[in-house]
Amino acid sequence: MTLQLTLLLPLLVMVGIALCRRNPDARDAITLVGASVQLILMLQLYQGYMAGDSASLVWFELLPGLAMSFELEPLGVLFALIIGFLWLITSLYAIGYMRGNGESHQTRFYMLFALAISAALGIAFSANLFTLFVFYEVLTLSTFPLVTHKGNENAMKAGRVYLGILLFTSVGLLLPAIIWTWMLTGTTDFASAGILAEHLDGPLVTVLALMFLLGIGKAAVMPVHRWLPAAMVAPTPVSALLHAVAVVKAGVFCVIKVVVYVFGLELLQQAPGSEILLYLAGFTVISASVVALRQDNLKRRLAFSTIGQLSYVVLGAVMLAPISILGASLHIAAHAFGKITLFFAAGSIYTATKKTEISQLNGIGHQMPITMAAFTIGSLSMIGLPPAVGFISKWYLLMGAIEAEQQLAIVVILLSTLLNAAYFVPVIYAAYFKPADTMPAVRKEAPTVMVTALGITAAMTLLLFAFPNRLFELAEQIRLVAALS
Template sequence: MNYPLMMIAALILPLIATVLISLLGRWPNIRESVSAVTAALLFAVIWWLFQAPAEAVTLVAAAPIESLKIAFSVSRLGILFALIASGLWLVTTIYAAGYMRAHYEKNQTRFFALFALAIASVMAIAFSDNLFTLFIFYEVLTVSTYPLVTHAGTSAARRGGKRYLLILMGSSIGFFLPAMIITWLSAGTLTFEHGGILQGKVDTSWLWVLMLLFMFGVSKAGLMPFHRWLPSAMVAPTPVSALLHAVAVVKAGVFTLLKVVLFIVGPDFLAQSELSQYLLIVPMLTILLASLVAMTRNNLKERLAYSTVSQLSYIVLGAFMLNQSGLIGGTMHLAMHAFAKITLFFAAGAILVATHKTKVSELNGLGRQMPFTFVFFAIGAMSIIGLPFFGGMWSKWYLVNGAVEFTGQPVMQWSLSITLMISTLLNIWYLLTIPMHAFFKPATDNSTFKEAPVSCLIAMAVPAAMCIYFFFDPHLIYDLASEIVTGDGQ
C-alpha cells in the first residue's frame, strides 16, 4: 500500500465520520455504526503504519513561512498515541451507544459528530512533524471539545466549560506560544529531531525558564496550579470524561511535553542545566497534592479527575528524570494509565446509569448487585496502583528504576523514590477502598439495582482485559517506548 496515502487516511477518516454522522441523525443505529466502523478502520490504518517499515515521508499541508510549515509525518511516539486514541475511540463508541440512550441524553448526533472531530484533532497532533503544527491542532482540540464539555447545557456545564476554555487557551497563549517563539528564534526551526534542536543555541543557565514556560503552557498535562480545568470538565457526559479527559485531551498534554523533552530540547542538553533537576518539584508536588485532594472527594467522577491529575504527573516525572528508565516508564504510563483510567470512568458511568448514584459514600454494598462493574473497577484501580498481574506495574517499575538511577542531588533522588512510594499508598486508599466497600460493606439502602446495558459492560471488559494482558505481554508498549527513547523512532 501507498505509505503517504495511509498517512492521509489516518488524518481524514475522522473528518469523514464527522460529516456522515451529522447527516445520519434520523437513524441512530446507522449513525453509531458509522462511528464504530470508522474507528475500526482508523485503528487498522494506524496498525498498518506501525507494522510497515518506516519511511521518511513528510506531508506539507501549508507553508505560510518557509521555516514554519503545517506538516505531518509518522513517528513512533505518534504511533503509540494514535493507537491508544483510535482503539479506545472504538471502545467508547460501543459504550456511548448504551450510555447515551439509557441516560436519555439530548443532542446525541451532535455528540457523536463532535467526538469524531476531536479524534481528528488528536490524529493531527499525533502525526505533527513540528511544534508549530502541534500547537495549531493542540488549540483546535481545545475548541472542538468545548461543546462536548458543555453538552448538558446546564448552568454548571456552562461554568465548567468556561473554566475549561479559559485555563487551556489562556495558558497556551500566555506560556506555550512564547516558549515556541523563543525556540524558533533560537534554533531557526521547530521540526522535531531526536536529541533536540536547541543544543548550543540556548544558554543552559536559562534553559529551566524555557522549560517552565512549556510545562505551564501545556496545561492539558494537568500540572498544578493549572489543573482546575480537568475537574471542571467532569460535568460532561461520562463517555466524554472517559475518552477525552482520560485519554485524548490529557494525553495530548503529556504527549506534547514528551515531544518537547525528547525532540525539541533533548534530554542530554537539558541535563547540562544544573537547575533542570528542580523542575521535578512541580510534578512531585502535583502527584502528592492531587492524591491528597482525591482522598477528600466524595463525588466519584471528581475523585477520578484528581486521580488523573496525579497520574499524568507520573509521565511528566519520568520525562524530567532525563534517564532511559524514567523516560521509558513515563512513555509506558501514557498507555497503561489510558486503559486503566478509561475502565474506571466507564464503571462510574455504568453506576450512574444503573443507580443514579454519584457519591462514593453511596456505593457500599452495591458490588453484590453490580458485580461485573465493580470487578472491572477493581482491575482498573489495581493497574493504576501498579500491583502485580496488571499492566500498570511495568510503567511504575521503570519509573522507580529511573528514580534510583537519577544522577542529580541525592536529596532529589530520595524525594523521587519517596514520592512514588507515598503516592502508591494514597492510590490504594482512595481507589481500592471503593470496590472493597462495594463488595464487603452493608448496603446504604434497600433498593434493588441491576447492571448497566450490555454495551457498557462489553466496553468496560475490553480495557480491563488489556490491563491484565499487558502485565503478561508488555512487549508492544515497552518496545515502542524503547525505540522512542533510544532514537530508533521519534
C-alpha cells in the same frame, strides 16, 4: 497515503454523522464503522513503521521553516494506537450511555467527538511545534462544547474554566515558547537530538522549559490543573475522552515530545535550576493524591487521581534518564486503559443506579459484579499492582529514578503509591464487604454495550501486563531516541 487517510478519516466520519442526523441507528453505525476502519489504518501504519517504512506528509508551508507537516516516530505511533483503539471502544460505550440516559444533542456529541479524535491524531503525528500547536488548539475548541454538553448553569460555568485555563496557558505561555524557539533556531521541526543545544544555555533553558511545561495546560501540572476536575460535569463518555483517549494524553505526550525532541536530555541536565521541573511534577503527584482522598463524588476522585497519574508521566520525562522516558511512555498506555475502565465503571453505576457518591456504593459489588470487577482491575493498575499493566510502567519509572539518583522522585513514587491505595481500596472494600444501604440489592448491570466496553478495557489492562512485548517495542525505541539526546 495511509497517513493522509488516517488524519482525514475522522473528519469524513463527522460529515457522515451530520448527514445521518435524522437516523440515529445509521449515525451510530457510521461512528462504529469509522472508528473500526481508523483502528485498521493505525495497525497498518504501526506494522509499516516497525518494518522500517517511514512516512511523512506536508500539507503547506506558511513561512520558511514553518510548515504544516506530519511524520511517524515511535512516541507518536504509540499515542495514535491508543487513540485508534479507544475511539472504537469509547464509541461503543457512548452509544449505550447516551441512549440509556436519554441525553440530548447526540448527533452534535458524536460529530465533535470525531473532530477531537482528528485533532489528537494531528498532535500525535506532528512533525514540528507549529503543527502541534494548531492541532492542540483545535482539540481545546472541539472539546469545549462536549464539556458544556448538558447546557445548564454548572456545565457552562465549568466550560468557562475549561476554556479559560487551556487557552490562557497555550496562548500566554506555549505559543511564546514556540516563537522563542523558532527565533533561536530558525525551525520548529522536531529532531532526535533536540534543536536547542547550540542556541540556548544557562538559566534561560530552565525558563523556556517552564514556559513549555505550564503552557501545556492539558498535562494538568499544578497550578494549571483546575480545568480538569471542573470538566467532570460532562457526560461520562466525555470524561473518558478527556482522561484517557485524547485531551490529557495529548498534554503528557507534548511534554515528553518537547523534552526529548526540542531540548534533549543533556541540555536540560546541564541547565541551572532545572530541578524545579521535577519539584512541580512531584508536588502535583502528591497533592492531587491527597485531594483525591477527600472526594466523595466518584468522578471527582477519579479526576484528581488523573492529575496525579499524569504527573507520573511528567516526572518520568523531567527525571531526564532514558529509562524514565521509557517508563513515562509506558505509563501513557497503562493509564489510558486503566483510567478509562474506571470512568466507564463510574458511568455504568450512574446509568444503572443514578448513584454518583462513593458513600452510596456500599454493597454495589453484588448488584453490579461485572462493573465492580472491572473497577477493581482499573484500580490495581492505578495503584501499580500486578497483574495490571500499571505495575510495569511504575516499575520503570522507579528504575529511572534510581538510575538518575533522584531521591525525591523515589520518595514521590513510593508515597503516592500508598496514597493511590488509600483512595481506591476503600471504594472496593465498600462495594464488596459493606452491606447495601437498601436491601436486598437486586443484580442490575448497565446496558450490554456499556458492560462490553468496560470489559474489553479491563481485559486489555490485564493483557498488556501479560503480553507487553509490542508495547515495549515502541517504548524501547523512544528510550533509544532519548539516549541520543
